[in-house]
Amino acid sequence: MPVIDVKGLSKVFGRNPKQALKLLDEGVSKDEILKKTGNTVGVNRATFSVEEGEIFVIMGLSGSGKSTLVRLVNRLIEPTEGSVLIDGDDLATMDMKSLRKIRREKLSMVFQRFALFPHKSILENAEFGLEIQNVPAEERKKKAQDALEMVGLGGYIHQSPGQLSGGMQQRVGLARALANDPEVLLMDEAFSALDPLIRKEMQDELIDLQESMQKTILFITHDLDEALRLGDRIALMKDGSIVQIGTPEEILVNPANDYVEKFVEDVDRSKVLTAQNIMKRPETINIEKHGPRVALERMREEGLSSILVVDGKRNLKGYVTADDASEARKNEVRDIKEILRTDIEKVDKETSMNEIFNVIHDSPVPVAVVENDKLVGIVVRGAVIAALAGDGEVNIGDA
Numbered sequence: 001m002p003v004i005d006v007k008g009l010s011k012v013f014g015r016n017p018k019q020a021l022k023l024l025d026e027g028v029s030k031d032e033i034l035k036k037t038g039n040t041v042g043v044n045r046a047t048f049s050v051e052e053g054e055i056f057v058i059m060g061l062s063g064s065g066k067s068t069l070v071r072l073v074n075r076l077i078e079p080t081e082g083s084v085l086i087d088g089d090d091l092a093t094m095d096m097k098s099l100r101k102i103r104r105e106k107l108s109m110v111f112q113r114f115a116l117f118p119h120k121s122i123l124e125n126a127e128f129g130l131e132i133q134n135v136p137a138e139e140r141k142k143k144a145q146d147a148l149e150m151v152g153l154g155g156y157i158h159q160s161p162g163q164l165s166g167g168m169q170q171r172v173g174l175a176r177a178l179a180n181d182p183e184v185l186l187m188d189e190a191f192s193a194l195d196p197l198i199r200k201e202m203q204d205e206l207i208d209l210q211e212s213m214q215k216t217i218l219f220i221t222h223d224l225d226e227a228l229r230l231g232d233r234i235a236l237m238k239d240g241s242i243v244q245i246g247t248p249e250e251i252l253v254n255p256a257n258d259y260v261e262k263f264v265e266d267v268d269r270s271k272v273l274t275a276q277n278i279m280k281r282p283e284t285i286n287i288e289k290h291g292p293r294v295a296l297e298r299m300r301e302e303g304l305s306s307i308l309v310v311d312g313k314r315n316l317k318g319y320v321t322a323d324d325a326s327e328a329r330k331n332e333v334r335d336i337k338e339i340l341r342t343d344i345e346k347v348d349k350e351t352s353m354n355e356i357f358n359v360i361h362d363s364p365v366p367v368a369v370v371e372n373d374k375l376v377g378i379v380v381r382g383a384v385i386a387a388l389a390g391d392g393e394v395n396i397g398d399a
Contacts, residue, residue: 014039060237279377
């Protein structure tokens, strides 16, 4: 069961939201509904789920509905229609007492503006969420200190917010959210007020923290690079509607429509796409069963100048060339090991195209893609160039 399960969630601002919903059913646009009824469609039938330990990014331009959506998720805004389930409990229908309990025990939020109390110390700011839950003083102090240590601010607990940089202040906000040990972390444009260098540092910090925390994170951003960098999956919004949900690779490689394609056209694909996105099935021979004759025949059939050699468990042993196999056959050499070359470049399937390009540039043979030393694919130079160019004629998954 997903930790967050959102179904048909809508928010219409105005006096007659039901009329607006009826027009949405008829396919009327957000702008037309505003002209006809004076109602503003904030979110239109959003449906998605977030799995445990996942960073799920909701992104879109200003006015797309992303910040309204995150406020619907923790019911800071009342939904017009739909449901929001946290561990199976529907926040949209529960009473305020139950809602407060869920917010305190399962949800924490990090805002764009740091929202720190200037008259309180860093430690007192980090304790605040626990304080309003009436957690005993010593316990909340210990939890807040642990959270501040986690974000690298253990030596600043007695400082005031005004003595810290913007990035450090946002770390305090993150520590305050983590001190409660929430199941779900909601982050609304959490890094967008920071300058680019500090913003990247905070993204790195979140990625590192997530490796140990394994929280379920709903992250809101208008920045595509940030979404691609942080998201396990991304929901792209336009005019209150989710237009595509997918992994960063899926969004880049298979945009759902012209809007998404336009949105991602300037992305540096080399930072997002990996070996597994562009690898193809390798032709191989078995080191224990096949000799130079079989190798040469396979290469002739497939139009190859070399072929990879594996053992019975698909462990990569090396490669042989057509020239070497032809020479071996003339000399009646039968053991493939006598002509086996082992100077083949290997990369993990998660290796970025940036790194692959540097490896494949001078390699005379395709690069082997391995997982735990087992061969899973090969990458050829043409596939890398096509993917980097974003060539629409190339199916990157099969290249």
